[in-house]
Amino acid sequence: MVKTYFDINVLVDLIGDRKHDFWSMVKNHQIFTSTLAIHILMYVSKFKVPNEMIVDLIKNIIIIDFVEQMMEKAMIGPTDDFEDNVQLHSAVEADCDYFLTLDKKLLNMKYFGKMEIIDQI
DSSP states (O other): OEEEEEOHHHHHHHHHOTTSOHHHHTTTEEEEEEHHHHHHHHHHTTOOSSOHHHHHHHHHSEEEOOOHHHHHHHHHOSSSOHHHHHHHHHHHHTTOSEEEOOOHHHHHHOEETTEEEESOO
16 A cells, blocks of 8 residues: 655645545555644634544544654754644655645655655545
């Protein structure tokens, strides 16, 4: 199974657009994201808790913990954006094959370590 990390911008788009059949789209992928991404998703979408859709999402993906070592790595790089760095380092921590994002700056990197940065699966 392919290990794919979903950047926060992808999660926001997919959750906001209910026309997509999310689970069929990712059926051959093991999906990862960070605790920080869930926090941002809840905040920008103004979701209240409990939220059945988010609980279902969390049950079906793997959440990477945001720990002190991740913060330290994110403070160094590879970009000048802390949140992007947290996402990238979270994906590396999970040994993901792909990093799915809509962020053009990250897409221009093409790779972070051995992980390919892509905009579609």
